[in-house]
Amino acid sequence: xxxxxxxxxxxxxxxAGAAAADAKLFPYxxxxxxxxxxxxxxxxxxxxxxxxxxxxxxxxxxxxxxxxRKRYYAPAPTYYGSKSPQGWNGSKSPRN
Numbered sequence: 001x002x003x004x005x006x007x008x009x010x011x012x013x014x015x016a017g018a019a020a021a022d023a024k025l026f027p028y029x030x031x032x033x034x035x036x037x038x039x040x041x042x043x044x045x046x047x048x049x050x051x052x053x054x055x056x057x058x059x060x061x062x063x064x065x066x067x068x069r070k071r072y073y074a075p076a077p078t079y080y081g082s083k084s085p086q087g088w089n090g091s092k093s094p095r096n
Contacts, residue, residue, distance in 0.1 A: 023044055023045070024044070024054065024055055024062075025042045025043075025044050025051055025052070025053045025054045025055060026042060026043045026044070026053055026055045026057065026058055026059040026062060027040060027041070027042060027043075027053040027055070027056075027058060028040075028041035028042055028043045028048050028058070028059075029058055035050035035051075036050065038052075039051055039052060040052070040053070043058070043059045046059075
């Protein structure tokens with residue numbers, strides 16, 4: 001029983017390690033660096049801590065929405081008069 005629990009615990013630790021390896025670590029722009037040498041402030045899941053970032057943009061830049069592109073519309077069609085045989089004012093067509 002002890003062996004089974006130990007194997008299950010090691011399996012859980014292995015999956016937790018893989019999930020932590022996939023975490024996005026964003027650099028945190030700070031004026032002062034109070035982290036140990038070789039580390040810098042990072043933001044991970046909204047928490048600021050010391051580490052080595054694996055992203056090249058900050059969390060705020062990552063979450064920013066792109067600017068919508070300007071849409072260009074075709075000009076309105078030119079009006080060349082009525083398409084009806086009577087004309088726009090109801091006058092008779094010159095063919096009659």
